[in-house]
Amino acid sequence: MDEQTVQVRMDNNTGNSDLAGKPKIAYFSMEIGIDEHIPTYSGGLGILAGDTIKSCADLNVPVVGVTLLSENGYFYQKIDEHGNQIELPIQFVVSDFLKSLPTTTTIQIENREVKLRAWYYPYKGLNDYIVPVFFLDSNLEENTPWDRELTKHLYGGDNKYRLAQEIILGMGGVRMLEALSYNTIDKYHMNEGHAALGTLELYRRFQDVEQVRDQCVFTTHTPVAAGHDQFDISIAKSMLGELLPDFILKEVRFENKLNMTRLALYFSHYVNGVAKKHGEVSRIMFPGYTIDSITNGVHSRTWVSDPFQKLFDKYMPGWRSDPMILRGAFSIDKNEIWDAHMEAKKKLIDFVNHRYNLGMNYDNFTIGFARRQTEYKRPDLLISDPERLIKIAASKGKIQLLYAGKAHPKDNSGKESIKKIYKIMKELNNENIKIAFINNYDIQIGKLMTSGVDLWLNTPRRPMEASGTSGMKAAHNGVPQFSTLDGWWIEGRIENITGWAIGSRKSNEKDSVDEDDRNDLYEKLENIIIPKFYNDRDNWIRTMRSCIAINASFFNTDRMIQQYVLSAYFR
Numbered sequence: 182m183d184e185q186t187v188q189v190r191m192d193n194n195t196g197n198s199d200l201a202g203k204p205k206i207a208y209f210s211m212e213i214g215i216d217e218h219i220p221t222y223s224g225g226l227g228i229l230a231g232d233t234i235k236s237c238a239d240l241n242v243p244v245v246g247v248t249l250l251s252e253n254g255y256f257y258q259k260i261d262e263h264g265n266q267i268e269l270p271i272q273f274v275v276s277d278f279l280k281s282l283p284t285t286t287t288i289q290i291e292n293r294e295v296k297l298r299a300w301y302y303p304y305k306g307l308n309d310y311i312v313p314v315f316f317l318d319s320n321l322e323e324n325t326p327w328d329r330e331l332t333k334h335l336y337g338g339d340n341k342y343r344l345a346q347e348i349i350l351g352m353g354g355v356r357m358l359e360a361l362s363y364n365t366i367d368k369y370h371m372n373e374g375h376a377a378l379g380t381l382e383l384y385r386r387f388q389d390v391e392q393v394r395d396q397c398v399f400t401t402h403t404p405v406a407a408g409h410d411q412f413d414i415s416i417a418k419s420m421l422g423e424l425l426p427d428f429i430l431k432e433v434r435f436e437n438k439l440n441m442t443r444l445a446l447y448f449s450h451y452v453n454g455v456a457k458k459h460g461e462v463s464r465i466m467f468p469g470y471t472i473d474s475i476t477n478g479v480h481s482r483t484w485v486s487d488p489f490q491k492l493f494d495k496y497m498p499g500w501r502s503d504p505m506i507l508r509g510a511f512s513i514d515k516n517e518i519w520d521a522h523m524e525a526k527k528k529l530i531d532f533v534n535h536r537y538n539l540g541m542n543y544d545n546f547t548i549g550f551a552r553r554q555t556e557y558k559r560p561d562l563l564i565s566d567p568e569r570l571i572k573i574a575a576s577k578g579k580i581q582l583l584y585a586g587k588a589h590p591k592d593n594s595g596k597e598s599i600k601k602i603y604k605i606m607k608e609l610n611n612e613n614i615k616i617a618f619i620n621n622y623d624i625q626i627g628k629l630m631t632s633g634v635d636l637w638l639n640t641p642r643r644p645m646e647a648s649g650t651s652g653m654k655a656a657h658n659g660v661p662q663f664s665t666l667d668g669w670w671i672e673g674r675i676e677n678i679t680g681w682a683i684g685s686r687k688s689n690e691k692d693s694v695d696e697d698d699r700n701d702l703y704e705k706l707e708n709i710i711i712p713k714f715y716n717d718r719d720n721w722i723r724t725m726r727s728c729i730a731i732n733a734s735f736f737n738t739d740r741m742i743q744q745y746v747l748s749a750y751f752r
């Protein structure tokens with residue numbers, strides 16, 4: 182054990198658990214969003230990873246996290262007056278938030294030695310139990326200029342760049358843990374296929390497929406085919422060389438490519454999707470594999486706004502260490518719920534007015550939509566019939582709309598969505614409807630929005646949304662969701678009690694039809710939701726309360742990680 186390891190162990194040794202320095206589970210994720218100051222995430226996958234680590238720390242689950250440094254983050258999003266997205270590297274002062282370790286390891290990329298170091302971040306849970314997270318970094322003098330760039334841009338670059346990043350995460354991650362003397366790990370959890378190459382490093386070590394399988398757990402995250410990484414065989418062979426044995430390639434090649442999902446499936450003894458419906462969809466996508474499901478959650482105390490934290494402390498002490506206690510929200514006084522909500526809403530509206538000078542109002546019905554701007558999520562569904570929206574706002578009550586979300590730099594239709602929202606925003610803003618697009622959606626804006634709006638909107642085309650988690654954050658703040666019946670919402674929606682469905686869940690489970698969904702969206706807004714908000718406030722607050730009691734108490738990462746422990750880690 183080198184000096185640094187001793188140091189890390191000492192940091193870890195909190196005195197109340199002998200497991201603290203001996204993680205048994207290594208959790209690998211291309212992105213981890215664990216702190217609003219550390220921009221090494223792009224969206225849902227990374228936030229889930231961060232929330233997972235936080236719950237592990239709270240529950241003393243012996244996990245160590247491994248990810249890439251992504252020194253320039255995903256990107257900082259600016260938007261010009263025409264709605265064009267401008268992507269800038271995030272300026273991130275790594276050493277302000279992470280501690281550099283002297284330990285290094287090397288991996289091979291194209292038969293070249295690439296040296297890696299790690300940055301350390303200890304996440305301390307409620308009982309002072311620490312989950313260490315290591316951020317891998319290839320920006321070292323000994324490496325070639327190309328290699329030095331590999332841990333800078335999350336999801337940047339071409340296929341080759343991406344495969345090199347996955348070699349660093351998977352193989353480099355396994356080796357780094359070894360270099361740091363973590364020798365008690367017997368489960369490797371791959372959060373999405375990006376980390377699948379870790380299996381090849383384990384195979385190199387054991388030379389035994391069954392032994393690797395015993396140790397590997399895989400969570401798949403998307404029912405969208407393009408979300409599953411694959412690489413040309415020629416690129417894979419030249420990058421990996423002997424690290425990719427022919428007999429394994431034969432097992433996991435799909436459509437003549439090296440498919441990372443197949444690689445992870447092949448080497449895992451436990452595989453899951455992230456909501457019940459997503460489990461079903463995944464079983465159809467990957468016949469022949471046993472695929473379970475564990476529905477996602479969010480880390481409760483991260484996502485509850487300050488005013489609701491105070492309220493929960495008063496009515497349900499203990500909710501931080503056991504979010505199931507949030508069931509008790511039914512006992513909270515309705516006026517106090519409303520006051521807490523208004524405090525969170527004011528904070529959001531003040532922020533928006535300060536930034537965009539729109540004169541938004543505290544009392545008007547406010548709808549939030551924040552997610553990756555991409556076609557299947559249909560960001561413009563709500564404003565796709567502006568005339569109808571104008572009519573609804575004029576007859577049923579004023580509406581404020583808040584949008585946010587980044588489009589992947591190469592997703593042109595996603596970028597078009599932003600432009601469309603901008604265009605309609607300019608045409609539509611009047612005394613009854615106000616719209617703002619908040620640039621650079623990140624953890625901070627996510628928390629402000631999910632806690633400060635009156636209604637959380639989600640419009641994915643079924644069955645493309647694996648789970649979705651922002652609606653769970655909203656539920657933690659008493660904000661009901663209005664969403665198509667996809668992902669977690671199939672499990673979380675009780676009509677008119679925790680929110681509302683957009684469109685039906687047809688028995689044949691066909692894809693959503695835009696026209697039907699649009700009609701249903703406007704119908705319910707006009708005749709059920711807005712009237713309830715403005716004219717039946719008492720009932721509205723009851724709905725808010727049910728969101729906390731029924732959904733926040735269940736859709737949290739504490740419950741989720743306990744399911745992983747039972748189903749995946751200790752079997």
Ligand SMILES: *Cc1c(COP(=O)(O)O)cnc(C)c1O
Pocket residue numbers: 223224225226228551552553622623624627628648649650651652654
């Ligand atoms: C919660 C969150 C997400 C994921 O939300 P979805 O509902 O899964 O789209 C993405 N980005 C940020 C910044 C978040 O806070």
